[in-house]
Amino acid sequence: MYAGGIALLLCICFCISLFIYLKGEYTDLACDEFCDQHISAGEELGRHIYSLAYDMRGGVRDLGRLYGRNFEERLDTVTNELVEFESFSHIFYLGSDGMFYGDKGTKVPENPEYIEKAYAELEGLDYEGDDIYVGMRLSAIGSQAEPRIMIVTPVYSNNGIRGYITGIVDTDRLFGSPLFDYQKTRGKCFVVDSEGKILAETASISNEDTESFRESVLKICRDTEENRNALAGIRYALNNNESGYVVVKTKQGLEMQINFCPVANVPKLSYLCCYTPGLQDEMFRPMLFWSVLACIFIMVLMIICLLMVWANAKRINMTVEKLAYEDPVTKGKNLSYFREFALDTMVKSPDTPYAIYRFDISNFRYINESYGHIRADYILESCIRNFEEIFSDKELCVRMNSDQFLALVINDATLEKRKNEFRAAVNADTRSRNIKYPIRFKTGIYIVKKNDHDIDTMIDHANVARKSVSQDTKDLQATYSEKIVDNMRKIDRIESLMHKALTELEFKVYLQPKWDIVNDRVCGAEALVRWCRPDGTIIPPDNFIPIFENNGFVEQLDFYMLESVCSLLKDTMEKGGKVHAVSVNQSRLLLHSPDYVENVTSIIKEYEIPPELIELEITETVFENGREDMIRIVGELKQLGVRVAMDDFGSGYSSLNVLKDVPFDVIKIDREFFAGAADNEEAGVILRKIVDMVNELGKQVVCEGVEYAEQVELLRNMGCSCVQGYFYSKPIPAPEFIERYYKA
Ligand code: C2E
Ligand code: CA
Ligand code: CA
Numbered sequence: 001m002y003a004g005g006i007a008l009l010l011c012i013c014f015c016i017s018l019f020i021y022l023k024g025e026y027t028d029l030a031c032d033e034f035c036d037q038h039i040s041a042g043e044e045l046g047r048h049i050y051s052l053a054y055d056m057r058g059g060v061r062d063l064g065r066l067y068g069r070n071f072e073e074r075l076d077t078v079t080n081e082l083v084e085f086e087s088f089s090h091i092f093y094l095g096s097d098g099m100f101y102g103d104k105g106t107k108v109p110e111n112p113e114y115i116e117k118a119y120a121e122l123e124g125l126d127y128e129g130d131d132i133y134v135g136m137r138l139s140a141i142g143s144q145a146e147p148r149i150m151i152v153t154p155v156y157s158n159n160g161i162r163g164y165i166t167g168i169v170d171t172d173r174l175f176g177s178p179l180f181d182y183q184k185t186r187g188k189c190f191v192v193d194s195e196g197k198i199l200a201e202t203a204s205i206s207n208e209d210t211e212s213f214r215e216s217v218l219k220i221c222r223d224t225e226e227n228r229n230a231l232a233g234i235r236y237a238l239n240n241n242e243s244g245y246v247v248v249k250t251k252q253g254l255e256m257q258i259n260f261c262p263v264a265n266v267p268k269l270s271y272l273c274c275y276t277p278g279l280q281d282e283m284f285r286p287m288l289f290w291s292v293l294a295c296i297f298i299m300v301l302m303i304i305c306l307l308m309v310w311a312n313a314k315r316i317n318m319t320v321e322k323l324a325y326e327d328p329v330t331k332g333k334n335l336s337y338f339r340e341f342a343l344d345t346m347v348k349s350p351d352t353p354y355a356i357y358r359f360d361i362s363n364f365r366y367i368n369e370s371y372g373h374i375r376a377d378y379i380l381e382s383c384i385r386n387f388e389e390i391f392s393d394k395e396l397c398v399r400m401n402s403d404q405f406l407a408l409v410i411n412d413a414t415l416e417k418r419k420n421e422f423r424a425a426v427n428a429d430t431r432s433r434n435i436k437y438p439i440r441f442k443t444g445i446y447i448v449k450k451n452d453h454d455i456d457t458m459i460d461h462a463n464v465a466r467k468s469v470s471q472d473t474k475d476l477q478a479t480y481s482e483k484i485v486d487n488m489r490k491i492d493r494i495e496s497l498m499h500k501a502l503t504e505l506e507f508k509v510y511l512q513p514k515w516d517i518v519n520d521r522v523c524g525a526e527a528l529v530r531w532c533r534p535d536g537t538i539i540p541p542d543n544f545i546p547i548f549e550n551n552g553f554v555e556q557l558d559f560y561m562l563e564s565v566c567s568l569l570k571d572t573m574e575k576g577g578k579v580h581a582v583s584v585n586q587s588r589l590l591l592h593s594p595d596y597v598e599n600v601t602s603i604i605k606e607y608e609i610p611p612e613l614i615e616l617e618i619t620e621t622v623f624e625n626g627r628e629d630m631i632r633i634v635g636e637l638k639q640l641g642v643r644v645a646m647d648d649f650g651s652g653y654s655s656l657n658v659l660k661d662v663p664f665d666v667i668k669i670d671r672e673f674f675a676g677a678a679d680n681e682e683a684g685v686i687l688r689k690i691v692d693m694v695n696e697l698g699k700q701v702v703c704e705g706v707e708y709a710e711q712v713e714l715l716r717n718m719g720c721s722c723v724q725g726y727f728y729s730k731p732i733p734a735p736e737f738i739e740r741y742y743k744a
Helices: 002-060 068-085 112-123 178-186 213-220 225-239 279-325 335-348 364-371 373-390 415-432 455-468 482-503 545-551 553-574 588-592 596-607 627-640 656-661 671-679 681-696 709-718 734-742
Strands: 088-095 100-102 150-157 160-169 187-192 198-201 244-249 255-262 270-275 354-361 396-401 404-410 441-447 477-479 507-516 521-532 582-586 614-619 643-649 666-669 700-704 722-724
Touching: 002 068, 002 150, 002 160, 002 178, 002 244, 002 255, 002 270, 002 279, 068 088, 068 100, 068 160, 088 112, 088 150, 112 160, 178 187, 178 270, 213 225, 225 244, 225 255, 255 279, 279 335, 335 354, 335 396, 335 404, 335 455, 354 364, 354 373, 354 455, 364 373, 373 396, 373 415, 404 415, 441 455, 455 477, 455 482, 482 545, 482 553, 507 553, 507 734, 521 553, 521 722, 521 734, 545 553, 553 582, 553 588, 553 596, 553 614, 553 734, 582 643, 588 596, 588 614, 596 627, 614 627, 627 643, 627 656, 656 681, 666 681, 671 681, 671 700, 671 709, 681 700, 681 709, 709 722
Parallel strands: 441 477, 521 582, 582 614, 614 643, 643 666, 666 700, 700 722
Antiparallel strands: 088 100, 088 160, 150 160, 187 198, 187 270, 244 255, 255 270, 354 404, 354 441, 396 404, 507 521, 507 722
8 A cells, every 4th residue: 555655756756847848849849840940931032133123133134225115115014024923023124314114004203202212222332143132121102111022133234234123022922932921820920121120021010100110029039138138139049140049938928939040042031930938838838738637537547456455465465464353164253263352342441340151062972963064053053143132342252163162251140040041041042053952051261350360261261160160060060260270280180091991900890789678688780880999999979980981981891880880790690699780880981982882892802701790880861961871871771681770860950751651660769869858858758759659650660878777777667678788888899899799
């Protein structure tokens, strides 16, 4: 743009200098043209006058020797011929005897007194070689006394000069040649004598009649020194037989060019031409007009080009900016933009309480796989769109990658309301696209502090908080705090150790017996994992299972546990021990993996144990969002022959429909739920009814967390035949359990 401006300026400068240059050139050209035309015309003038003089001389050559009537007749013929055929307006004869003879037969002198004077004048003339005199003023002859171009030829008799023939050159015919056309149309032509007297003119310069060329010029020009000098210069040059031009200034301030030259071959006569004042400018004007027009045109073109370049540059800029700041999937902004926006907004309003939200969509992978990425992308786009609609323009939400979002929000009293509105809007959008899966956001929050300026750290903190959110928490959000950081450190440590721990067999199977309270004997066991560190510490599953569930490692662990249990049962049976079914906990992640049933099948087949000895415990919440899947998988497992138990019944949002629809073999009543039923009468009624119902459905009911004899009694009265709890045994290492309960 800058360069464009400079180019435009240069263009303007160029146009102006071109204009000045052209003006100079064109003026010079006009001058040259004037000069050339002038000299040609001057030469033509000379030729014309000279030929007239010679024709006249030829005509009068034999006149001198004639007498009497012959003379008069011949004189008449000569004069008439000269007037008729040559460019004379008048011819006179003036004899030494006082005879005057004018053309058209005028024989009577108009004024005898003048004739004498005129004769004396003629006698006093200085004749040239051919006895011709050109360019006089014959002041003596009455009405013809004004200055004229005259050609005078003496008429010789044997005794010397007998008289003079004088021809007045016709001015119209003098300037009649086409060679004068150019000058006549552009100015006024003059023939002057050596004293500056005008002898012939095409028109007078001023309206007043003046004899002197100089005076008549001064009538229309200012009497300035320059003008006088110019006129003096003409005279000087002509005296030296030189030609040229001068420029004078008229009273109107216009320039007028005067060209001058001696008339060729005719001494003492000069030919001058005064061009119309301002003519050069006038001649230049069209040229000036077109040049200015061309310049304006070029400049307009340049401005258009510049504007186009500018518009193009702007468009490119916008595209670059769009590419740099736009997220292609949601058409919202991206992380780069977020960083700049967040910092800028926080700096501009330091008193506004801001928070950074870092969230993702819970189980987005599942949505992506089930509904395809186009519909999944629609959800992402809907998040951005709804955020923009619900939140203010001082808040911003961007997608970072996959289903990861980042938002800057104002942490005020209405934030909760806006968040709820946002969640509802996204869910409504999702349902409108026939996606039945409810959208839940897993959110990490960082509350911005007064002196926070490092946006990346703030985002990281929010992310730490997000990672700390476990799928089990209800509102799926966490706010960054030191505790979370501590937790994260622990998680990091566990994650760094887990793989090695698995290969080095640090994960041990503990077994807790299930007790048949009717016959008072063991009727089964639940396998529970313990992490036995080399230093002897034993880490309980609650400390690492949620972490493994988050990072996916639980899949490997669960299969490892299943294999260990199978191997244990096989071993015991081979040794002749009497075994009961052992239940193994199955994480929800496991059940979402597509080849889950296949893997279970191959493990059981590998250890060649009766499948009914394996009971798989599945928590109800696992299928919260996919009842059909639950029915299908449980069906497939049952097909395989293993028993399937619903774990922790009564802990979450247990639905009686599950009991009806899903073909579980065993329902395990949650410890907390059972503990509540022991203290509270109403809960007790509910528990009793559940036990009745399960029994009536033909399923086995197992009650967890039985710690006291009274509880056993209560359950027995309720009709529950199988329990599990510390009252009978804590989970104990598998070898100890075998030793105690399954010994042959
Ligand atoms: P859960 O499946 O409900 O297992 C029962 C838990 O209750 C066990 O805790 C057990 O020790 C405890 N318990 C049993 N009787 C009593 C009692 O009378 N009083 C009290 N207070 N507690 C009792 P544990 O072994 O710490 O396991 C905790 C949870 O970890 C389990 O809950 C299960 O969800 C998970 N878990 C354990 N092992 C595995 C595993 O191999 N795979 C998976 N996916 N999860 C496992
Ligand atoms: Ca269990
Ligand atoms: Ca349980």
